[in-house]
Amino acid sequence: RSKAAGLGEVTFFEAGMQLQVQEFADLERDLRHALMHGELFIFLQSQVNGDGRMVAAEALTRWCHPTRGFIPPVQFIPVAEECGLIIELGAWIFAEVCKLSVRVNASGPVLPLSINVSLRQFQQEGFVQSVKHILQQTGANPANLVLEVTESLLGDEMGDAVGVMAELSRLGLQFSIDDFGTGYSNLARLKQMPLCELKIDKSFVQDLAEGSNDAAIVEAILGIAKSLHLSVVAEGVETRAQADFLRQRGCDRMQGYFFARPEPAEVLLREWLEPTVGGALCAESKVH
């Protein structure tokens, strides 16, 4: 009896696996197609300072699938990472954001743009070369770009990730640790990295209330950042109470639905470049 049940389980498990494998294969095939047929778009989400002014933006990739509709990055980025397509996809994203950066920073105050970079890209042979090449081709100023990486880059198995970062930082690129606090934090290694900022993960921001555990974690992260002379961005800020809490404790920048949703790059660019259309906050930041 137990054997039969066991076999049943095995069959069930295999059926589920097959479905996953098929789904994965479909996504992989469609993603290759998407890359060549303009189904991917760069969205930008603004980051504001304590006064609520937009001072930076993060690039977030969107896939509009012809039959399945919108597929979120949490679904397609892991597929791209797993099948290696992230190299090509990552290069495309980097080039697109470089072009946006050139346009947005042609004159006036600088708007730094952040780009999410996968571990797999770092592990790729020739990553630095590819980055150099794209910078040259697009004419983007690396000083206006921030690469967002996760704490997993600090792990021992990452080999020379810090070396790769150092090379990229010599090119003039800046680095931010995304989702800080959720991963394996090797603080000793953190100190060796050429970082400019930490991004507090939205899971800690969401339950911020005076005296809560998350409040203590956020305060601790702000303390670490201060002692390492890094700036701090909080992601996932959805309420005024969260924004007030963060601002009062000296968080440099905030990003979240309370201020702005990610929007098509063209929309955000227009707001930034044509302040009369974008409203008072943008107008203010264009004064000098």
Ligand code: C2E
């Ligand atoms: P992330 O880099 O931590 O990006 C923040 C995510 O939080 C984004 O989700 C953003 O839309 C979302 N978000 C922003 N404000 C709020 C808020 O107030 N509340 C809540 N609940 N969420 C908010 P998105 O765009 O779906 O991206 C998810 C993740 O996918 C990103 O997390 C990043 O890890 C990855 N990703 C997105 N675009 C790219 C890309 O171009 N390259 C790579 N390698 N990864 C990407």
Ligand code: MG
């Ligand atoms: Mg990010």
Ligand code: MG
């Ligand atoms: Mg993040």
Ligand code: MG
């Ligand atoms: Mg996050």
